[in-house]
Amino acid sequence: MSQVIVSHQGQSLDRPTDTQPLYRQLADQYRRAIGNGVLRPGDRMPSMRAFMQRHGVSLATATESYRVLERAALIDARPRAGYFVRAPQTAALPAASEPDLAMLPGAAQFVGIHSAISSIVATFQRYPDALNLGGATASSDLFPTDALQKAALRALRKRPTLLTAAGPDQGDPGLRAIIARRALEAGIQIASDDIIMTHGGIEAVNLALRAVTQPGDTVAVESPCFFGLLQVLESLGLRALEIPASPTTGLSVEALTFALQTHPDLKAVMVVPNLQNPLGSVMPDAHKASLVELCAGAGIALIEDDPYRELVDAAQPPRSLKAWDTDGTVIHCTSFNKSLAPGMRVGWINGGRWHPRIGMLKFAQSRHNEQLSQVVLAGFLETSAYERHLRRLRESLRIQRERMAAAVAASFPDGTRFTPPRGGMFFWIELPREVSSAAFFEAALADGIRVMPGTVFSNGGRFDHFIRLSCPDTDLERADEAIRRLGRLATRMAAHAFVP
Ligand SMILES: Cc1ncc(COP(=O)(O)O)c(C=O)c1O
CATH class of the missing domain: 3.40.640.10 (Type I PLP-dependent aspartate aminotransferase-like (Major domain))
Known part of the structure; x- marks a missing residue:
């Protein structure tokens, strides 16, 4: 993978050197950097001032370059925080299935979920060092x-x-x-x-x-x-x-x-x-x-x-x-x-x-x-x-979600569906039908990653091919790597289910 961001420090390049105007050449460099993963969803773009210094260009050129990237939906501006790389739109997975309203609830049932949950908690305890993508609380440093x-x-x-x-x-x-x-x-x-x-x-x-x-x-x-x-x-x-x-x-x-x-x-x-x-x-x-x-x-x-x-x-x-x-x-x-x-x-x-x-x-x-x-x-x-904290918390969670969504879209097998949540920290992921979340949960844990199997979100065992992933309580690099491993696991399990 080549390093594509060229620094022009010290030289004035505020003029076209190619058939393309300079702002577009610079935008293209950043487009390639985003495309090949040098810059990733959630990464902060240089501030305008840093961009001008790094490339030796005027404010007008810097602003125009960012406008091109914004129009291409590659970056977006966040109030008082600067510009950030967006999750790639093309990587979006199909939306999760809508519920079938024709299948109305049967009889009301006494709930019997304690033993399933206790068994999950007991299994978690066997792997105390596993990376936690199964919780419901944001990382304490947020x-x-x-x-x-x-x-x-x-x-x-x-x-x-x-x-x-x-x-x-x-x-x-x-x-x-x-x-x-x-x-x-x-x-x-x-x-x-x-x-x-x-x-x-x-x-x-x-x-x-x-x-x-x-x-x-x-x-x-x-x-x-x-x-x-x-x-x-x-x-x-x-x-x-x-x-x-x-x-x-x-x-x-x-x-x-x-x-x-x-x-x-x-x-x-x-x-x-x-x-x-x-x-x-x-x-x-x-x-x-x-x-x-x-x-x-x-x-x-x-x-x-x-x-x-x-x-x-x-x-x-x-x-x-x-x-x-x-x-x-x-x-x-x-x-x-x-x-x-x-x-x-x-x-x-x-x-x-x-x-x-x-x-x-x-x-x-x-x-x-x-x-x-x-x-x-x-x-x-x-x-x-409190207001300042909430703004920062929502922002950090948004960055984590965008990055996780990109990693899930890039690594999980065909047939995976997912509707991005409107905030917060949960991803409800519909796996290909052949993948049992109970088996997936066990295998992921053996590989050092906690996820929540879909089975515990219903009294009637309705969601066995779903998992809930949560934003990590760790650095994003480690979470990316974990999601890649989960994707490979789901791919293997989906393929294996088809072996006669
Ligand atoms: C929907 C929902 N309700 C209630 C709770 C429990 O809330 P608390 O931690 O405030 O007791 C949780 C925690 O995960 C939750 O997700």
Whole structure:
């Protein structure tokens, strides 16, 4: 592979030397560098000033070269960050299959997923050094460790009894007031007293389900569904009714409408409307509005699990379902675990018309959350640092996703399908039908790479030829190499399945 970027330092080349104008010659050099992998998706292009110095050209020539590359969809500008190499458009895989709405859910089933998950966890433990492409948390170096540490020291200096005095039942009032203010951005109008702090989003979901169901009841969930939610249903003795979900628009409101006719005993609908796990889908506003209206009309609870909203790749993240709620039908559950501080496990719940019952259940179950984390977060959120952090986090995840998408497209066999997510960290990859994700999971782990097999995202074993890959908690070079190995493995497994 030849090095194609020529440095013209010290010489003025701001004039055409070829049949092509200079800006185009320079653009072509960079086009070749991108084409042959010297510059890769996510790499930062030189700043305008560096480009001018490196090639000895004027600002007009530099700007024109970048314009050519931008028009060719090879680079794009990111506000206040500069220019970056884009993932090659030609390498895109076919979009993942849309769900078949004709195949409506059968009977609701008691969830039985614990043993499958325990066996996966036990298998992970046999390979502690494996590269983790199977998690659901961004790498810790993408979070503001130093700023949070300083906020913790400040909080303890200002309120020395934080560790020794009992706190208020619903959680720290200062943090709840900030959350209520920030909720306006998600389209939600609430008072701080409508919020109860919880141990992460998962405790919020547990409380919501306990408030609106009894053991044996049926709850509608997306299919595929985050296995952690299936585990909660199982632990509460609930049945799951799996409703098809699209890789682009999430839960099918149409299928849910049919399901409500065939299952009039449905007690709740539980949904992840923004960056669904594992699909990465975002429900369009019109679908969100109809879903809230449908549940309100049927008189059933709509449990909104919303931990990823702020990771949607948009300057203005989408609204939550709760924004359309007019009568307390929606129970909104979320946390800072995906967006700010996975180690602090601070979540909260806005219980709609079940708020008093949820308050009672939280008190009975775990009393109030510990105060230090809440006060630290309040101190951090009071400044503009959170917005800056979110912009950087979304940007880093976007770079990782583009690079991973390019690596998957280049290495996985024909028949692989994938719809790029709208943000966040998950890739829901549909492998050729012949490849079993359970076998793929075992073989990948033996090769030192963790992935999540599709089987655990359904109670009915529906997704055996899918895997969930996540952005890596390591450097991108290592992840590229791992994805190439996974691609070779999938290619071998797909080919092997055809051997008579
Ligand atoms: C959809 C969804 N809900 C809830 C959770 C758990 O959230 P927390 O870590 O805030 O308890 C996760 C974590 O992976 C998730 O993906």
